Amino acid sequence: MRKSIATVSVSGTLAEKLTAISAAGFDGVEIFENDLLVSPLSPEEVRARARDLGLGIDLYQPFRDFEAVPGDVLAGNLRRAERKFEVMERLGATLLLVCSSVSPDAIDDDELAAEQLRLLAERAAGHGIRIAYEALAWGRHVNEYLHAWRIVRMADHPNLGTCLDSFHILSRGSDPIGIEAIPGEKVFFLQLADAPLLAMDVLQWSRHYRCFPGQGTFDLAGLVTHVLETGYTGPLSLEVFNDGFRQADAGRTSLDAMRSLIALEEAAARRRGTTPPIPPPVIPSGFAFAELSVPAADPTAELLAALGFVRTGTHTGKPVELWEQGQARILLNATGDEPALAALGLESPDPAGSVKRAESLLSPVLPRHRAPREARLDAIAAPDGTELFFCRTEHPDHSSWTDDFRPRPEGAPPAGGITHIDHVALTQPRHHFDEAALFYRGVLGLRPQESLEVPDPYGLLRSKAMSSEDGALRMVLNINQVGAQHIPWQHIALACDDIVTTARRLRAAHPGLLLPVPANYYDDLAARYDVPPELRELGLLYDRDEHGEFLHLYTITAGRVFFEIVQRAGGYQGYGAANAPVRLAAQHAWGAQRSSRMAVTPSA
Incomplete structure (x- = not known):
């Protein structure tokens, strides 16, 4: 499968991140907004650099606090979205991650959320962009992946789908079996992160202690198996917030990230009863x-x-x-x-x-x-x-x-x-x-x-x-x-x-x-x-x-x-x-x- 990683997962400048990610063999990259904002490279230069390195820009993220808001707030959010669409066109990115709102302005109204997300998707379609809606584990009103999917289904727009994030699903103890009820074509993106089992606030847990698949306690092979059963054909993408990774050598971290995805793909293949992509382990005696x-x-x-x-x-x-x-x-x-x-x-x-x-x-x-x-x-x-x-x-x-x-x-x-x-x-x-x-x-x-x-x-x-x-x-x-x-x-x-x-x-x-x-x-x-x-x-x-x-x-x-x-x-x-x-x-x-x-x- 295609393999991608978010730039936030490794250390360095955006140019250094792209170089290390490419050297590790990744096919694509998620551009994290902060990495672009602090880069001296223009969006066009980032697009050219990624192209020269053989990387596709699979996702631009995050776009926050958009849906289920009063009309005056919505107007400002749409202006903000139009500016992001312009940046994405310059980048050559065609998929935007929209996180469920944590804003105090957000209203607990699924129909309103669906209506406004449909409007966003309609605006995005005019730029050749799709919207992947994700339930944050600490979202104000939407914090479960099936809840996010219900809203996407209500909105019923071809340019609106859902993003499944293993951390947001598994950190809450949600059962991933429900993923199989989502049509594969509406799963626009899959983000993966493992984590050690910690008793702490989920936001802090997410921001500092995520790790690569196989380094924590989550059953990522099981989750990926459920996603593949939907017919999903997009990339396996890593989104890892980790204090240690942000300080470590970007090249080593990127290689470790790729190793984790290869091993995860093998584990998922064994779960599904298909041929693993790599030779089996030879256990030393x-x-x-x-x-x-x-x-x-x-x-x-x-x-x-x-x-x-x-x-x-x-x-x-x-x-x-x-x-x-x-x-x-x-x-x-x-x-x-x-x-x-x-x-x-x-x-x-x-x-x-x-x-x-x-x-x-x-x-x-x-x-x-x-x-x-x-x-x-x-x-x-x-x-x-x-x-x-x-x-x-x-x-x-x-x-x-x-x-x-x-x-x-x-x-x-x-x-x-x-x-x-x-x-x-x-x-x-x-x-x-x-x-x-x-x-x-x-x-x-x-x-x-x-x-x-x-x-x-x-x-x-x-x-x-x-x-x-x-x-x-x-x-x-x-x-x-x-x-x-x-x-x-x-x-x-x-x-x-x-x-x-x-x-x-x-x-x-x-x-x-x-x-x-x-x-x-x-x-x-x-x-x-x-x-x-x-x-x-x-x-x-x-x-x-x-x-x-x-x-x-x-x-x-x-x-x-x-x-x-x-x-x-x-x-x-x-x-x-x-x-x-x-x-x-x-x-x-x-x-x-x-x-x-x-x-x-x-x-x-």
């Missing part, structure tokens, strides 16, 4: 590896050895070491300034299919130098820059990426050790959090869980978990809401069969490796749960849900990375979020102590 970029002389290898990892290989052509324990694999790439998570290997049952899926959602394969005999591993970039490789580590029909490493057996890991990577947590740049959630949902087929806000001593940490349906792949996305920019950015959680044995070994052999936990935490834990006293002794944290229990501990931080060791029991589904404030406070305290020691220690 786990982590093949986590790659850390580290300085050439760095103690991260010592930290891995202390955790029980064994260096099992060195790359044949790159400064990369392979460290293993169970099915957990960590690569150390000696090309960084400080330890940081640079890449993740994802086990894919069909790496080529994973690549096709990613490319269809505007995530191209990254250019990568590969030696002639080196295993082919294609990678894409996640929104935070982390590279994601699609791997099949063990397969009878082809060689493994591990064959690129010369064996260096250096002993066996200790008993009761780590089995695999349980999950990875990545802190996202401030304006890329929703983009990341949509990326992992669309490209990898992960399911989002509830977004949480975790208190930090210096602000809030917003967090959203994403996982495959079977829990084989788990990721956590974090963002700092305010302050606390120096907290660790990334962490790797390692699954363990016997965390008590592992904790005892680490406490005995490497007492400074584990993050200290305040005694107050254990006093509160004992009041809430009947847990063994050894948890306090070993510095283990505890959580439970309706499925089971969770034990975990944290290492101190190396560069931007720290490790977590976890043990799930009885089908526990969470991530120990209840303990995150304790961990954050402990990390701040440890970091402050470390800085103090470094400040008073003379350099060698």
Whole structure:
């Protein structure tokens, strides 16, 4: 289907918006009036710029507070409309969005509203323009989409139809099934926006918290399905008011917007039982590896050895070491300034299919130098820059990426050790959090869980978990809401069969490796749960849900990375979020102590 977006959805000048929207592959654009008013470009220049960029001007908006008013007010409204029609002719726009009135002059009289809208449509027809009437969720008298449709039907003019807006429909809890009663030819336009579920005034909710499809909680696929059942053939168009999007890079925002529409079109096709426009998701079955970029002389290898990892290989052509324990694999790439998570290997049952899926959602394969005999591993970039490789580590029909490493057996890991990577947590740049959630949902087929806000001593940490349906792949996305920019950015959680044995070994052999936990935490834990006293002794944290229990501990931080060791029991589904404030406070305290020691220690 044709895809469009309102200029209000992205940042920048009108010229910059049009350029970014075109580069993202959109077919058309809604010109938001304020963007035109503040632009130095004339309507003719905007029309030419859009044409040169391959963009149609699908809608001009908004025209407010027109219908159901006294005669003297109507006269002024018609003069105002004539001026807008003249501007639209210069723009080459043939569809005007008219919002239901919020004016105190408006009269609660549907027949009067229909009569005046018919008059407006008649005037518009003289300019080759059509009118799309939309029910604002906070409209003074008309705030339901079926109410707006009744008025349009009463007016009965070929140049008057309705605009359906997903936010105005779903924010009020209206049932979209009624859309199917509207003839498709009278649905002049469809505007789409998602939103998180918030308990607040609907106007403020609309003006600041809309987001792209797939980033909120609305069932947009269901709504679009109802619209398509009417026979609607117009564009899918995004109209998103969001404070973060207005500050973010217009190019990235536009690409994210297009990705959301492609994914939405796919979801709607599945609802309707038709062929989706893109390849299906290939769900990863786990982590093949986590790659850390580290300085050439760095103690991260010592930290891995202390955790029980064994260096099992060195790359044949790159400064990369392979460290293993169970099915957990960590690569150390000696090309960084400080330890940081640079890449993740994802086990894919069909790496080529994973690549096709990613490319269809505007995530191209990254250019990568590969030696002639080196295993082919294609990678894409996640929104935070982390590279994601699609791997099949063990397969009878082809060689493994591990064959690129010369064996260096250096002993066996200790008993009761780590089995695999349980999950990875990545802190996202401030304006890329929703983009990341949509990326992992669309490209990898992960399911989002509830977004949480975790208190930090210096602000809030917003967090959203994403996982495959079977829990084989788990990721956590974090963002700092305010302050606390120096907290660790990334962490790797390692699954363990016997965390008590592992904790005892680490406490005995490497007492400074584990993050200290305040005694107050254990006093509160004992009041809430009947847990063994050894948890306090070993510095283990505890959580439970309706499925089971969770034990975990944290290492101190190396560069931007720290490790977590976890043990799930009885089908526990969470991530120990209840303990995150304790961990954050402990990390701040440890970091402050470390800085103090470094400040008073003379350099060698």
